[in-house]
Each structure stands twice: as structure tokens, then as C-alpha cells.
Amino acid sequence: MTDATAPTGAAIAPQVTTEVQANDHAHPDLRVWGLLTFLVSESLMFGGFFAAYLMVRGAASQWPPEGTEVELLLPAINTVILVSSSFVIHLGDVAIKKNDIGGLRKWYAVTALMGAVFLVGQAYEYATLGYGLSSNIFANCFYLMTGFHGLHVFIGLLLILGVLWRSRRAGHYSDHKHTGVEMAEIYWHFVDIIWIVLFALLYILTQFS
Amino acid sequence: MTQAQIPLDDTTLLSGQEHHPIHKPWKWYDYFTYNIDHKVIGIQYLVTSFVFYLIGGLMAVAMRMELATPDPDFVDPSLYNALLTNHGTIMIFLWIVPAAIGGFGNYLIPLMIGARDMAFPNLNAIAFWLNPPAGLLLLGSFFFGGAQAGWTSYPPLSEITAPVAQSMWIGAIVLVGTSSILGALNFIVTILMMRVPSLSWDRLPLFCWAILATSALALVSTPVLAAGLILLLFDINFGTSFFKPDEGGNIIIYQHLFWFYSHPAVYLMILPIFGVMSEIIPVHARKPIFGYKAIAYSSLAICLVGLFVWVHHMFTSGTPPWMRLFFTISTLIVAVPTGVKIFSWVATLWGGKIRFTSAMLFAVGLLGMFVLGGLSGITLGVAPFDIHVHDTYYIVAHFHYVLFGGSVFGLYAAIYHWFPKMTGRMMNEKLGQVHFVMTFIGANLTFLPMHSLGMHGMPRRVAMYDPQFTALNKLCTFGAFMLAASLIPFLINAIWSWSRGPKASANPWNALTLEWTTASPPIVENWEVLPVVTTGPYEYGMSEEEAAAVEG
Numbered sequence: 001m002t003d004a005t006a007p008t009g010a011a012i013a014p015q016v017t018t019e020v021q022a023n024d025h026a027h028p029d030l031r032v033w034g035l036l037t038f039l040v041s042e043s044l045m046f047g048g049f050f051a052a053y054l055m056v057r058g059a060a061s062q063w064p065p066e067g068t069e070v071e072l073l074l075p076a077i078n079t080v081i082l083v084s085s086s087f088v089i090h091l092g093d094v095a096i097k098k099n100d101i102g103g104l105r106k107w108y109a110v111t112a113l114m115g116a117v118f119l120v121g122q123a124y125e126y127a128t129l130g131y132g133l134s135s136n137i138f139a140n141c142f143y144l145m146t147g148f149h150g151l152h153v154f155i156g157l158l159l160i161l162g163v164l165w166r167s168r169r170a171g172h173y174s175d176h177k178h179t180g181v182e183m184a185e186i187y188w189h190f191v192d193i194i195w196i197v198l199f200a201l202l203y204i205l206t207q208f209s
Numbered sequence: 210m211t212q213a214q215i216p217l218d219d220t221t222l223l224s225g226q227e228h229h230p231i232h233k234p235w236k237w238y239d240y241f242t243y244n245i246d247h248k249v250i251g252i253q254y255l256v257t258s259f260v261f262y263l264i265g266g267l268m269a270v271a272m273r274m275e276l277a278t279p280d281p282d283f284v285d286p287s288l289y290n291a292l293l294t295n296h297g298t299i300m301i302f303l304w305i306v307p308a309a310i311g312g313f314g315n316y317l318i319p320l321m322i323g324a325r326d327m328a329f330p331n332l333n334a335i336a337f338w339l340n341p342p343a344g345l346l347l348l349g350s351f352f353f354g355g356a357q358a359g360w361t362s363y364p365p366l367s368e369i370t371a372p373v374a375q376s377m378w379i380g381a382i383v384l385v386g387t388s389s390i391l392g393a394l395n396f397i398v399t400i401l402m403m404r405v406p407s408l409s410w411d412r413l414p415l416f417c418w419a420i421l422a423t424s425a426l427a428l429v430s431t432p433v434l435a436a437g438l439i440l441l442l443f444d445i446n447f448g449t450s451f452f453k454p455d456e457g458g459n460i461i462i463y464q465h466l467f468w469f470y471s472h473p474a475v476y477l478m479i480l481p482i483f484g485v486m487s488e489i490i491p492v493h494a495r496k497p498i499f500g501y502k503a504i505a506y507s508s509l510a511i512c513l514v515g516l517f518v519w520v521h522h523m524f525t526s527g528t529p530p531w532m533r534l535f536f537t538i539s540t541l542i543v544a545v546p547t548g549v550k551i552f553s554w555v556a557t558l559w560g561g562k563i564r565f566t567s568a569m570l571f572a573v574g575l576l577g578m579f580v581l582g583g584l585s586g587i588t589l590g591v592a593p594f595d596i597h598v599h600d601t602y603y604i605v606a607h608f609h610y611v612l613f614g615g616s617v618f619g620l621y622a623a624i625y626h627w628f629p630k631m632t633g634r635m636m637n638e639k640l641g642q643v644h645f646v647m648t649f650i651g652a653n654l655t656f657l658p659m660h661s662l663g664m665h666g667m668p669r670r671v672a673m674y675d676p677q678f679t680a681l682n683k684l685c686t687f688g689a690f691m692l693a694a695s696l697i698p699f700l701i702n703a704i705w706s707w708s709r710g711p712k713a714s715a716n717p718w719n720a721l722t723l724e725w726t727t728a729s730p731p732i733v734e735n736w737e738v739l740p741v742v743t744t745g746p747y748e749y750g751m752s753e754e755e756a757a758a759v760e761g
Contacts, residue, residue, distance in 0.1 A: 048435070
């Protein structure tokens with residue numbers, strides 16, 4: 001981070017306070033901080049959905065409502081794929097810190113593929129489930145929450161593809177200049193963490209009623 | 210004294226290594242375009258939100274004309290419902306919040322902390338440009354009957370009246386909410402990371418503390434409202450039943466999600482104004498602020514406790530007794546840090562060499578109005594009394610004392626105080642005094658009788674009422690006309706002064722915060738050489754030894 005924020009002039013200037021320079025004409029790069037702050041906000045939005053879901057569930061006499069089968073196998077596979085993709089994407093980050101562009105591209109491409117498989121799996125689940133968005137209150141929550149999360153996976157996927165696209169240009173990312181790579185990774189971890197909570201609420205909690 | 214000086218040991222600033230071209234000043238049409246200068250964005254926010262203030266004000270005048278007589282004779286009752294809904298929505302989401310946080314926050318924060326711009330200038334511009342479409346959505350919704358469920362939009366009412374208009378209303382709120390979140394993260398990162406190195410935390414102007422607390426609150430509460438509104442949108446348009454009790458839903462969930470945001474929203478509207486007060490009072494009383502740390506930390510305390518009081522809006526929603534008790538207590542606790550601020554300002558005024566400038570008049574007026582609104586707020590925080598006056602005009606009286614007597618008075622004070630900095634011209638003090646007197650009398654005539662009306666049981670949000678309430682309602686309507694008329698001297702003053710008022714110096718009020726160390730209006734990128742902070746922001750009327758003693 002510090003490397004990325006220092007203005008290029010600092011390398012040749014003798015012991016000037018880089019802080020003054022960063023605060024002066026060169027605009028500091030604070031994007032990672034901005035993203036982290038934004039994700040605090042995002043998680044509270046999911047928090048609102050989770051709270052609503054738990055309140056509905058708490059008031060329901062039977063959960064999920066009668067006749068609603070919650071499938072477990074496919075989502076569990078999907079979960080394994082998404083959670084492991086978080087480790088894969090980190091390999092890409094490790095690679096770029098060693099200035100290994102090829103490694104970055106390889107691991108980010110694998111992550112993108114895993115994300116895409118997750119989305120396809122989700123779409124397949126939607127298509128084969130016995131209930132739709134408006135079937136009952138559980139289905140309302142199920143589709144709204146997984147759909148909203150799916151949208152975030154899709155955005156994360158676009159960010160990863162954006163990194164891959166930009167990495168074609170020589171020197172765009174290097175061991176000391178890879179803020180975009182890190183931001184895509186952070187976002188991907190966030191999407192992953194939200195999924196773990198969602199999986200617990202929608203798939204595991206519904207097994208014990 | 211705080212002044213722009215070149216640190217002697219930093220030769221890079223003189224060496225010409227930073228060949229930074231001085232940008233030409235902005236032209237008038239730059240203010241109508243996508244522009245990433247925080248000062249342009251601040252003024253864009255202020256002017257846009259003021260236009261919406263006028264629109265929302267016209268709606269209020271129309272409502273007061275309706276309420277001049279007990280019968281619904283002036284406007285159709287469903288139009289009345291649309292007016293009251295959109296009056297509240299516009300005043301909150303398109304006037305006070307964007308003017309106080311977007312307008313003054315954007316304009317002043319980088320100047321006060323010695324930064325050349327916000328951390329994310331592009332994001333800042335995007336956040337502003339989300340506001341005009343939101344306003345157009347709200348106004349456009351009148352072609353579909355207008356949202357009629359009040360600014361709270363409780364289901365089931367919001368799910369069965371004017372679905373298209375209600376959906377447009379939701380769209381508008383989600384837009385301004387997104388704008389608010391983007392603005393908040395920008396302020397947090399800017400204040401935390403971009404202070405000029407010589408500006409330590411204990412010398413940070415109190416307005417910055419206030420905006421920091423406000424932003425933290427907006428950041429965590431706004432998304433929860435968005436969640437609630439998305440559920441409402443799905444209920445209205447896509448056949449879900451989150452808030453339909455007959456199909457397993459629960460309307461109380463909406464109220465929780467709504468008030469988890471909307472109670473903190475009152476702090477979003479008043480905390481920046483508290484910051485404004487802490488800037489204006491010491492400057493015009495020529496005294497150091499009383500209790501700098503108490504004021505700074507009380508903003509953070511309000512921010513924290515303010516997240517745990519929301520159920521006091523729901524005492525009549527079948528809330529269990531333990532919840533009533535818990536939220537009564539937390540509501541009374543949140544009044545304490547507010548009281549700390551009030552007493553600090555009074556103590557700052559005490560024995561000061563007070564200059565009754567227009568800014569100071571509005572600041573002192575705010576003290577009186579806000580104390581009244583705060584006291585009625587404490588009565589409302591107590592569940593038994595709240596149940597008695599719930600949904601009556603007592604509520605309307607209470608929140609107009611805090612939002613008009615507090616936030617709007619504060620915005621006026623801020624406009625009079627920083628107008629010279631923003632435009633490079635002084636405002637006319639005589640017109641400012643006329644404006645203040647009319648506003649103060651008008652506000653009290655409009656809102657004071659409402660306490661009595663509410664205690665005697667006049668319900669809010671209804672176009673007609675029992676004839677026994679006629680006399681006081683006529684008084685309120687007369688006050689509302691006076692408030693409307695009070696805008697005439699203000700608008701003449703603002704427009705005339707902006708174009709041909711006397712030129713303002715860099716520091717017309719002899720203030721010590723950093724925004725006064727640059728030209729009026731400030732140059733693009735704010736300073737040619739960044740200022741160095743050598744003293745605290747409020748050391749008025751002190752010798753250097755005294756100042757050093759205070760600094761400890």
C-alpha cells in the first residue's frame with residue numbers, strides 16, 4: 001500500500017517527508033480504505049436482510065413452510081467451490097507480489113471460472129426448485145437473499161475479469177503497484193463471507209425445524 | 210495564529226520540482242456540469258437542495274392553507290396525503306441532509322483539514338449527481354397520484370395506495386441513500402487520512418468531528434433502510450409477502466428496519482449543525498470554545514447511543530414492555546451528550562464579546578428553539594406520555610422545533626457565516642436581521658400552537674379536523690405565511706450579494722480555522738502552499754502564553 005501511494009518523485013528526492021508530498025499536489029491513493037469502508041456499509045445491508053429473515057423465521061410455526069423442500073447437495077458443492085475460490089484468488093495476489101504476472105493471470109482466471117460455475121449452479125438450482133419467488137414467505141426470503149448475493153458474485157466476477165483484462169498491458173500491475181488486484185480480492189472475500197452466513201441461515205437452519 | 214507559511218525545512222516546495230499549474234478559476238457554467246472540485250460540488254449540493262427546500266416549502270404552505278379551515282376544501286384529501294408525504298421526504302432527503310452534509314461538509318472539510326480535495330473526487334461528483342434524478346422521481350410521482358403513506362411509508366398503507374408512485378418514491382430514497390453512503394465513506398477516509406500533517410486530532414475543528422460522527426452513522430444505518438425499502442418494493446411489485454401478515458409476513462419488521470435508519474437520520478440532520486454551531490459561536494463571541502473535548506466526544510457518543518434508541522418510534526406498535534423500558538432509558542441517555550453541547554455553547558457565549566451578526570443571530574436563535582424541541586423530545590422518549598400523544602400534532606411540533614428550529618436555523622447561520630468564503634462577497638446584515646426576525650417569529654407562530662393542538666388530540670396527517678381546533682390552526686397558518694415571506698429578504702440578499710455585494714477579504718470574521726487562510730473564494734486546489742497549523746482552532750482573545758497553557 002505505502003509503495004503504491006508514494007509519488008514517483010519520492011524515489012529520487014532525498015529524505016523529504018513523503019507525508020507532506022502525499023498530502024500536497026500528488027493525490028494519495030486511498031482506494032483500499034474506501035473499499036473497506038464501503039464493505040462495512042454493504043454488510044449492514046445484508047445484516048438488514050438477515051435480521052428480517054430471522055424475525056420471520058422466529059414467528060413462523062413451521063420453518064420452512066410445509067411442502068417446501070430445501071435441497072442441500074448442490075448448494076453444498078457450490079459452497080465448497082466458492083469458499084475454495086477465496087484461497088485460489090489469494091494465490092494470484094501472492095504471485096503479483098513476486099512480480100509474477102503469469103501467476104496472477106492463471107489464478108485469477110481459475111477464480112473467475114469457479115465464480116462462474118457457482119453462478120451457473122445457482123441458476124440451475126433456481127430452475128429446478130419446486131417453488132418460485134412468490135410461493136411463500138420462505139421462498140420470498142430465499143430468492144431475495146440468494147439473488148442479491150448472486151448479484152454481488154456477478155459484480156465480483158466482473159472485477160476479476162477487469163483485472164485480467166488490464167493485466168494484458170505490460171507493467172500495468174507489478175510487485176509494488178497492484179491496488180486493483182487487491183481490491184478485487186477483498187471484494188471476493190467479502191462475497192464469500194456473506195455466502196457462508198447465507199448458507200447457514202437458508203440451508204442449515206432449515207434442516208432442524 | 211494559523212497562517213499559510215512555508216515550512217523552512219521543506220525545500221521541495223520551493224524547488225519547483227512540483228511544477229503544478231495554477232488552475233484557472235471556474236466559470237459559472239462549470240457549476241452546471243460534472244465537476245470533481247469539492248468546492249463546486251459543495252455549492253451544487255447547496256443550491257440544488259435549496260431549490261428543493263423552496264418546493265417542499267410550497268407544499269407546506271399548501272397544507273397549511275388546507276388546514277386553515279376544518280373542512281377539506283382547498284386540496285383533495287388524497288392530494289393532501291401526497292403533499293404531506295413528499296413535504297417530509299423532500300425536506301429530509303433533498304434539503305437538510307444534502308445541504309448540511311453534502312453542501313457544507315464537502316465545501317468545508319478539505320478546507321478545514323488542509324487538503325486539496327476529498328479522498329475520492331470522482332465518487333464525490335457521482336454522489337451529488339444521484340440527487341437531481343431522485344428529486345425528479347419524487348416530483349414525477351405526482352403524475353401517478355404521488356406517494357401517500359407518509360415519509361415513513363409504513364405497510365400496509367404503502368402497499369395498497371398508489372403503487373407506481375410509491376415505487377418511484379422508493380427509487381428516489383434508494384438513490385439519495387446511495388449518495389449518502391458514498392459521501393459518508395468519502396468523508397471518513399478524507400478526515401482520517403488526509404489531514405495536513407501539522408493538524409493533530411486535538412486541533413481538529415469541531416465541525417470535522419461532527420462530520421466524522423455523522424458519516425459513521427450514515428454508513429451503518431443507511432444500508433439497513435435500503436434493505437427495508439427493497440423488501441417493500443418487492444412486496445408492491447413482485448408478489449412477495451414480507452410485510453403481509455396474512456401470508457406469513459410481519460409489518461413490524463419494516464418498522465424496525467425503517468427506524469434503525471430513520472432515528473439515526475435525525476442525527477444525520479443535526480450533528481453537522483452542531484458542528485456548525487461549534488464553529489460559529491466562538492468566532493462571533495470572540496472566546497475559546499468551552500469544553501472542546503466534551504463537544505468532540507459527545508458527537509461520537511451521540512453517534513453510538515443513537516444507534517440504540519430507534520424503538521421509541523414504535524411504542525404503540527405492540528412493543529413488549531421490556532423493550533419500552535430499554536428504549537425509554539436509552540432515549541433519555543442520548544439526550545445527555547446533546548445537553549453537554551448546549552451547555553458548552555452557552556458557556557462559550559458567557560462573558561464573550563458577542564457580535565450579533567446574522568450568523569450569530571441564527572446560532573443563538575437555534576439554541577432557544579432547539580432546547581424547546583429537545584425538551585419535548587425527552588417527554589416523547591418516555592413511553593407512557595408518548596402513547597398519549599402518539600400521531601398527534603405534538604409530534605409535528607416536536608420535530609419541527611428540532612428540524613426547523615435546529616437544522617434549518619443552523620443552515621441559515623452557516624450560509625451567513627461562510628457565504629463570504631464561498632462567493633467572495635459579503636451578505637447584507639440589515640436584510641439578514643429582517644430575515645432572522647421574520648423566521649424566528651414565524652417559526653414559533655407556526656409550531657408552538659401545535660403542542661397544544663396535539664395534547665388536545667388533533668391527529669396529524671389528516672386533511673380535516675374537529676372545529677374546536679380552528680383558532681389555533683389559523684394561527685399556525687398565519688405563521689406559515691410569515692415563514693414563506695421570510696424567504697423574500699433572504700433570497701434578495703443572497704442573489705444581490707452574490708453578484709454585487711461588497712468584496713470579502715480572506716478572513717472577514719477574524720476566524721482561526723484553516724478555511725480562512727486561503728482566498729475568498731478559495732483557488733482551485735485550495736492553497737498554493739499548504740498551511741501549517743501552529744495553534745488550536747478556537748484560541749480567540751488569548752495571549753500566546755494562555756494559548757500554550759490551554760494546549761497543555
